[in-house]
Amino acid sequence: MSARRTGGSLLAVSDLHVSYEENVIALEALRPRHEDDWLLVAGDVGEIASEVEATLALLSRRFATVVWAPGNHELWSHPSDPLELRGVARYEHLVAVCRKLGVHTPEDPYPVWQGPAGPVTVAPLFLLYDYSFRRPGVRDKREALALAAENGVVCTDEVLLRPDPYPSADAWCRDRVASTERRLAALGPDVRTVLVNHFPLVREPTRVLRHPDFALWCGTGATADWHVRFHAEAVVYGHLHIPRTTWYDGVRFEEVSMGYPREWRRRAARPPGPRLVLAGGHGSVGEAP
Secondary structure, three states, rough: OOOOOOOOOOEEEOOOOOOOOOHHHHHHHOOOOOOOOEEOOOOOOOOOOOHHHHHHHHHHHOOOOOEEOOOOOEOOOOHHHHOOOOOOHHHHHHHHHHHHOOOOOOOOOOEEEOOOEEEEEEEEOOOOOOOOOOOOOOOOOOHHHHHHOOOOOOOOOOEEEOOOOOOOOHHHHHHHHHHHHHHHHHHOOOOOOOOOOOOOOOOOOHHHHOOHHHHHHHOHHHHHHHHHHEEEEEEEEEEOOOEEEEEOOEEEEEEEEEEOOHHHHHHHHOOOOOOOEEOOOOOOOOOOO
């Protein structure tokens, strides 16, 4: 895809959870700092398809380019949602909505951002999880889920995320990982990337979870080396609701969640704004004001 050099930067946010009024107020205040800024949205905009559409429509009017990677909440078959599509059909509906709005998805050609150091391919990913982030000594998915339930940890996905026509979320994950890996490998060894996924590509960020068993629903070990193999300048993710910057193998990982009001209120009077992933003609790495 063609790209043009601008002064705009790559900003990123995730886990907007617009079902909360406080987050909608924060969304209304979310603005680019430069007319050419891009916004990477790493999933969990909301649970109701019409609210996801309205939010992405608003952001697409404000930012020069919007890139979306789905979270688990967008895939829920929520009882309050008039849209009754499940699994792959629901995902494909959201992709069609994004295309109508001009928002880039994991099913589209990867857009190329032109920064001061040259082009960077922005790759939104949709990979899910395969229950491989298990406690040491736990043999398989069944044992891991049973142990988590004993500890009082059961992700709502087990009720609301329907993987149809796949038999399970991990089967869907394996298919997505295989097809995405082939696509990224085809980019070639000289292509620099920013990888955008709702779930962390490596397990290390989940080590700080208050409930370790929740890591089961936080990604897959199959992507543990992707940030190195696919020449990532940065990796953007959300899901954990622990916004921070970490480094693995010399690659910067940005957790960009807004999160639930009860969470961001513990840290500050207002929710975190989008984080600056790569600077254009202005700014520095960190949280954008």
